[in-house]
Amino acid sequence: MNLLNNFSKNKTEDSLQPSRRKFLIGAVNSALVMAFAPLTMSLTASASEVIKQNGFSPSIWFEINTLGEITVHVARCEMGQHVGTALAQIVAEELGANWDDIRVEHASSDPKWGFVMTGGSWSVFQMYKPLSQAGAAGRITLIEAGAKLLGVAPKSCDLKDSKVISGNKSVTFAEIIKQGKFDRTFTPEEMNKLPIKSPDKRHTIGFDRLALDVPPKTNGKAVYGIDVELEGMVYARPIIPPTRYGSKVLSVDDSNAKQIKGYLGYEILKDQSNWIEGWVSVIAESYHSAIKASDAIKVSYKSGDTTNVSEQDIIEEGRKLVNTKSAGVLFVNDGDIDKAFDSAASTLDATYITHTAMHFQMEPLNALAEFKDGVWHIHCGNQSHSLTLPAVAKALGVSDDSVIVHQYYLGGGFGRRAYGDYAIPAALTAKQYGKPVKLIFTRPDDAKFDQARSASVQKVSAAINDKNELVGYEHNISAGWPTLSMAPGFMPKGIDNTGNFDPFSTSGSDHWYTIANNRVRTINNPLAQKTFTPGWLRSVGPGWISFGAESFIDEVAHELKKDPVEMRLAMLDGKGKNSGHHPQSVHGAKRLKFVLENCKKAANWGQKLPKNEGLGIATSFGQEREMPTWIACAAHVAVNPTSGEITVKKIFMTIDCGTVVHPDSALAQIEGSILWGVSLALHEGTEVRDGNYVATNFHNYTPLRMNNMPEMDINFVESKEFPVGLGEPGVIAVAPAIANAVFNATGIRLRELPMKPEHIRQQSKQA
Amino acid sequence: MIEFNLNGKAVRIDAPDDTPLLWVIRDEFGLKGTKFGCGIAMCGACTVHLDGAAVRSCSMPISMAQGKNVSTIEGFEGKHPLQEAWIEEQVPQCGYCQSGQIMQAATLLEQNGSPTDEEISAHMSANICRCMAYPRIKKAIKSAAEKSNSAVNVYDPASSVEG
Numbered sequence A: 001m002n003l004l005n006n007f008s009k010n011k012t013e014d015s016l017q018p019s020r021r022k023f024l025i026g027a028v029n030s031a032l033v034m035a036f037a038p039l040t041m042s043l044t045a046s047a048s049e050v051i052k053q054n055g056f057s058p059s060i061w062f063e064i065n066t067l068g069e070i071t072v073h074v075a076r077c078e079m080g081q082h083v084g085t086a087l088a089q090i091v092a093e094e095l096g097a098n099w100d101d102i103r104v105e106h107a108s109s110d111p112k113w114g115f116v117m118t119g120g121s122w123s124v125f126q127m128y129k130p131l132s133q134a135g136a137a138g139r140i141t142l143i144e145a146g147a148k149l150l151g152v153a154p155k156s157c158d159l160k161d162s163k164v165i166s167g168n169k170s171v172t173f174a175e176i177i178k179q180g181k182f183d184r185t186f187t188p189e190e191m192n193k194l195p196i197k198s199p200d201k202r203h204t205i206g207f208d209r210l211a212l213d214v215p216p217k218t219n220g221k222a223v224y225g226i227d228v229e230l231e232g233m234v235y236a237r238p239i240i241p242p243t244r245y246g247s248k249v250l251s252v253d254d255s256n257a258k259q260i261k262g263y264l265g266y267e268i269l270k271d272q273s274n275w276i277e278g279w280v281s282v283i284a285e286s287y288h289s290a291i292k293a294s295d296a297i298k299v300s301y302k303s304g305d306t307t308n309v310s311e312q313d314i315i316e317e318g319r320k321l322v323n324t325k326s327a328g329v330l331f332v333n334d335g336d337i338d339k340a341f342d343s344a345a346s347t348l349d350a351t352y353i354t355h356t357a358m359h360f361q362m363e364p365l366n367a368l369a370e371f372k373d374g375v376w377h378i379h380c381g382n383q384s385h386s387l388t389l390p391a392v393a394k395a396l397g398v399s400d401d402s403v404i405v406h407q408y409y410l411g412g413g414f415g416r417r418a419y420g421d422y423a424i425p426a427a428l429t430a431k432q433y434g435k436p437v438k439l440i441f442t443r444p445d446d447a448k449f450d451q452a453r454s455a456s457v458q459k460v461s462a463a464i465n466d467k468n469e470l471v472g473y474e475h476n477i478s479a480g481w482p483t484l485s486m487a488p489g490f491m492p493k494g495i496d497n498t499g500n501f502d503p504f505s506t507s508g509s510d511h512w513y514t515i516a517n518n519r520v521r522t523i524n525n526p527l528a529q530k531t532f533t534p535g536w537l538r539s540v541g542p543g544w545i546s547f548g549a550e551s552f553i554d555e556v557a558h559e560l561k562k563d564p565v566e567m568r569l570a571m572l573d574g575k576g577k578n579s580g581h582h583p584q585s586v587h588g589a590k591r592l593k594f595v596l597e598n599c600k601k602a603a604n605w606g607q608k609l610p611k612n613e614g615l616g617i618a619t620s621f622g623q624e625r626e627m628p629t630w631i632a633c634a635a636h637v638a639v640n641p642t643s644g645e646i647t648v649k650k651i652f653m654t655i656d657c658g659t660v661v662h663p664d665s666a667l668a669q670i671e672g673s674i675l676w677g678v679s680l681a682l683h684e685g686t687e688v689r690d691g692n693y694v695a696t697n698f699h700n701y702t703p704l705r706m707n708n709m710p711e712m713d714i715n716f717v718e719s720k721e722f723p724v725g726l727g728e729p730g731v732i733a734v735a736p737a738i739a740n741a742v743f744n745a746t747g748i749r750l751r752e753l754p755m756k757p758e759h760i761r762q763q764s765k766q767a
Numbered sequence B: 001m002i003e004f005n006l007n008g009k010a011v012r013i014d015a016p017d018d019t020p021l022l023w024v025i026r027d028e029f030g031l032k033g034t035k036f037g038c039g040i041a042m043c044g045a046c047t048v049h050l051d052g053a054a055v056r057s058c059s060m061p062i063s064m065a066q067g068k069n070v071s072t073i074e075g076f077e078g079k080h081p082l083q084e085a086w087i088e089e090q091v092p093q094c095g096y097c098q099s100g101q102i103m104q105a106a107t108l109l110e111q112n113g114s115p116t117d118e119e120i121s122a123h124m125s126a127n128i129c130r131c132m133a134y135p136r137i138k139k140a141i142k143s144a145a146e147k148s149n150s151a152v153n154v155y156d157p158a159s160s161v162e163g
């Protein structure tokens, strides 16, 4: 199962997928334009006519103008990963283009793009092939036109430095565009057969280019959603009700707000989709006045039924679920797990808990909404038009085609801006108040409306045979499910057909170790689900599931008196279902074995360390089994036995993500991911109390700062294989590597995230 | 009416005394490079210079700017050595914190032409980068320090006005 396909197949017609579309090359307004068109679109006219008549602008993939400037249209958002640069590199490679000629445009919403989501570490993985092929089609077209101008055979031509070259003759792209005529259509079959440059001829992919979005982010010029202004707009701040669902406003008293200069009034929001209930929006001439006025307004509510829910309640619910036989949905069922346990010489189990973790992306949630000429214009940074637009339309009670979502830079996404529900209160306020409204969440508002990573409970059990071998492995996992709340149509059925499950909250349990008998059950935690909206947080399911899985493998190794690295290597035999497949997981588990061996060496596994210091190792395979980013991580920690404080001294990481398109961005993603991993393992985490998250701002939610940064030793495997994702996978193995290192340093096994000094103190007292 | 210098230009504004400098800079004068992150002086996204010192504009009432020099990221006009180093080291990810990081780092270099790793960490730990571009922030500060290697070279447009 590929999660991405699962996402897109349900929502978009197949005809919108690039592999099912015709590719058109034509001249429009004297620019060379390359666009995809659905197969169903009749092509009686020339390609140029079709592009012109259909006002194709949004689904144009790239264009070259008479100045030779090449604009690549990217239907992905920029939230720190420099995705525009990497995607443009793929096109530039095939075109033989000069990097200086490349521009990137980030597209606004349009159904012609098909299902769009910047998340899941999918972008390069998903776009690599269609963009290469689109570039290759452009290359052929330019060569044909250039050859004609040069009076040579196309066969003798090559592309370099934005020129068509044949022997010592050459003509620039700009000249070709000025003089050439272009009308060409490629069928999907022809596109599929186009030769893509072989890796040894590459001049752009795999080389560093200065990221195109960096300069405006150093001089204050980059425009984020929060920076957008419109003529005649007013400001608004929401007053968020006491429970996430089911609250109702009984009365509003704004008598104290009336003294505040700039206060304009309030609206009790009427959401036709009921996604938000009991919200009041406070409107003012300035944002500061909106903040002051909302603080002065008294709202009385009838609350929903989650006002008393606590973190402990959610965890107890999870504990009950993972211990209930046959709860949830069957996800993996290899061999005969019951028999393995019945005939085991010994068994072992452990329960792992992760606490509520939050996004705290740097730019607080915000959106600007305007109704103009019958269309709703929503201005905000978001990770997915395809999820956000219909949600806004439904809340407003209008059809999808009367909403346009305009894209900006995102001051962090990390999954919070995938389902852009923060645009709903902005749109409703604009509708009810009758003016363009810029609604901004203060940081505490943002925290209150976060879609946190749900607290989770997982129980892992092992069956050991009389030869001291691990022969049975059972994993029950339970948490609130983001996909159930925000995209329920995207949940596949379990293998026993008992129900649907959230693949994003399950991925990571389908490991690549060969173990004869293996069963995984994935279970929704209904109490978490109704108390808050569980969210996709960078690294999503694997981010907490692997903490259990990779800690447990270590526990088993210690129990069996085996070296935890050697035991893993032995299970990574690449046999059977673990042999992988072409193209993305070719060689399967053997690649994981390779990175583990490499990391073992880099970290000098087995070295003698001072007292209270330890090395721990863990592996991960990216966001999903069908798109494996092979990673091994070693953590070197020091534990203060008295205070219990854990210091991460150094993280070693070896990564095989196939072809690296943009090495410097890849490195930046891994640096950031490792630090995220450390931060989630030690510094973050909150709890639910009285139906809300306890954390409200950066004083009580404390991501890692520069003074807690460990050293990092990062190694990428040189590879020509199909590129996979990089935005999240670096996070996953860090927490279990730290937990395993703490055990090796102290003999104390931590089974809870975040790992806190008091956990160490408690356990050392008990010992 | 409050009057102050903004990036070397005299400006005046009629806003309630308790309005945070941040919102005046952003929404009244349209300089959007200074960002809102927390509103309680805990993240550094809103850092600007007040008479050359790094301050959190989210928590500074506009009345305190009266008669002072305020400079923002825009005032550096892309010419500050840190800005060049930021591009060279490809520091920004989402970029949202980076105006604040640069403004904060600039005051370090003014006091200390060749800061050590520890000094950089101590000074910069007031600023959060949620993307955790910390290794590059550190590298860029070091490389800018090495290049200018002197505090007097730091570009400050306000100084040309004040003389």
Ligand code: FES
Residues within 6 Å of the ligand: B035, B036, B037, B038, B039, B040, B041, B042, B043, B044, B045, B046, B047, B056, B057, B058, B059
């Ligand atoms: S917004 Fe001012 S310090 Fe965070």
Ligand code: FES
Residues within 6 Å of the ligand: A080, A362, A411, A412, B092, B093, B094, B095, B096, B097, B098, B128, B129, B130, B131, B132, B133
């Ligand atoms: S670059 Fe994103 S918060 Fe620093």
